[in-house]
Amino acid sequence: SFYFEKMNSENRPVCLLCTECISVCKEYNLRRHFKTTHANFDTTFPLGSDARRHKICGLTSCYEQRRRTLFRACTEQERAMSASLRVAWILGKKKREFTDAETVKECMLASIEEVTDEKTQNSLIDSIKKIPLSDTSTIRRKETLALDICETLLDKLRKAELMSLAVDESTDNSNLAQLCLYVRFFDGEFFREDQLGLIHLVGQATGEVLFNTIVTFFGENQLDLERINMLVGGCETMDCVIAIINFIRCTSSLQLNAFKRKLTLFSADLCPGKILHFPTLRKSDLQITDVMTRFIDALKNTFATRFDHFSIPTEVMRFVNDPFCGGEFSSKAKELVMSLNEASLQLKLIDIRSSEDLQQSFQLAGSEKFWTHEVSHEKFSHSRSLVLFILTMFGSTYTCKSLFSHMKAIKTNNRESLSAQHLHHCMRIALTTYTPDFTALAKSKKFSFVCT
Structure with a gap:
């Protein structure tokens, strides 16, 4: 009897007479609003009269029409935002520049003009033009996508039983030191390898600095250091921070043992009069068997020194x-x-x-x-x-090494001004094994929609 409708999104009552929202859906609040704001309504439109009934029907119809218009406008904005996110995601996967999004938009408009008829052309062109694809918009979309992927990864890691951490340090094209953290873990369904972090280092990158940086990163992201699966082998400092993550998994370890046996065989084969496995050397008149024997023996010792701490029965x-x-x-x-x-x-x-x-x-x-x-x-x-x-062990540090190749492909000489944060976002999108929910992101409160 007080002529209110409930809003679908927040379940708050809205007055049909003045479209004002009431904070609490209680009879006392509704009555007070009606008596104080619309005290003359009962006089102008008497209770039970046809005029009152037609007035309420008109107000209800007008409210529903405004609501549908607003919903349709918001839906169009959400679709445009979802399309913008998808374009930014594809460009990120291809390691393209932010400004390439504008080129994509021009290509879409040109293609629509060529392949569609006039009946559908105008509506499609209007929809494409609503997609925000400027360079600044693409930067924001990539930030949103990278943060969403990062939170998904961190949430999985917090639930993981064990994880292996691969660590390496290098410099980008601007000669800035970057610490790469790569993680391998079982997420309950699959074994995944993903970039955990790319951290800009300031000053000299000593073992102590690397260790403290990793500890700080884990603390800031509520990750448990005790779950890191490392075979340290008595190393008390971080001087060998790169070496300690050269874990040997099943097949690669067997290949390593086979290679060491072959080195022993080759060393014995180089004795004078044999050389069964070196046909080219047999044809040569050069006396270099002693040099090659010393080289193979040194290689055997290097393998023994590097991998003794990481041997798996x-x-x-x-x-x-x-x-x-x-x-x-x-x-x-x-x-x-x-x-x-x-x-x-x-x-x-x-x-x-x-x-x-x-x-x-x-x-x-x-x-x-x-x-x-x-x-x-x-x-x-x-x-x-x-x-x-x-x-959960890594086969080698090649994953980190390859990551720096991707980094240099993203931060080229033409993009030297790319900040460390934006570089991290681009790297995460390019290398992640996860895919975000574009529709959910577009509908989330990360974006505000302006409907006219």
């Missing part, structure tokens, strides 16, 4: 690749992962190898999917933790 890797073959390895697994319960691991190993259902699942799913989706986390927690410890 062969039995453990065989268990990861095929849990139904091999012998007992619980003591070596305990040395590798101190938190394991050796007794429980021994018992559960017997249970796994005695289960026909698990054997069949392993044959159908394969090694990685078997451990992540088929093996019960509650029943075989220690076995699964050991496997995740191995599978």
